[in-house]
Amino acid sequence: MKRRKTQSQEEILTILKDSKSALNHDMLQAKLTKKVDRATIYRILNRFSDDGIVHKVIGDDGKQYFAFCLNCDEEKKQHTHNHFHFKCLKCGKMECLKHEIDVSLPKGYTSETFNGLISGYCSDCS
């Protein structure tokens, strides 16, 4: 199933690239110049996520956030999700933290993916 290039897709990807914070469906729809159907937006985003182009993160509000992650761009092939995400409690922006972490798990445990969400205040809001 080959991918086709469409305008909606490209604009969404551009928005995600330009935005340093992770976006959910609402935020994306607000930024789009043309009206794109909700289902389409979700399909595009999930396609990106499946292709490893963007991260899908579940916020502490339970919503899906999508972020084009610079880290992952550098090491395209090795698309790992093992990093932190930060969400500002005041301005609400959510971003990837480059900091790599290692966690000591109990004996016999192995980790596949890691998803850390820190809430706090960013430099603009603290």
Next chain:
Amino acid sequence: MKRRKTQSQEEILTILKDSKSALNHDMLQAKLTKKVDRATIYRILNRFSDDGIVHKVIGDDGKQYFAFCLNCDEEKKQHTHNHFHFKCLKCGKMECLKHEIDVSLPKGYTSETFNGLISGYCSDCS
């Protein structure tokens, strides 16, 4: 507003205590001997969470999970959410990890709460 002791409440708390993994609404309802309304279950769980008796965690499936956390029991007053949670990709159980972590944030950033979710395989499933 004083709390009253009800059977549903006690059974739910017992289930959470006995279960070492975090449970969502579905899993809880399945374990309950008596039929308890969905809204009631959520109200009980959120009450527990407000009172600091259980943790509320958002899973990577976007659902709310609740866990009676041993760590927090020991240091009742200082009910922090700053610890990891682990979810097994095979058996699906979700549990609190005692390991405390410190993360180095970018300059000017301050953290309030921390929510780390690691997916992998537990000792029984690896």
Next chain:
DNA sequence: TTGTTAACGCGACAATATTGCAATAATATT
């Protein structure tokens, strides 16, 4: 035993996300 009101059950509702299907349009083929 009686009164107060926290907790409950039921139904309705809100919000998020997915799916089926016909129509559209991007790409390949002739």
Next chain:
DNA sequence: AATATTATTGCAATATTGTCGCGTTAACAA
């Protein structure tokens, strides 16, 4: 350039998760 193929879209319907209002029930106190 015209046509065929099928990925993608829009729309509507649906699923899922969680909350809220309200009348009723029952836990606890007086």
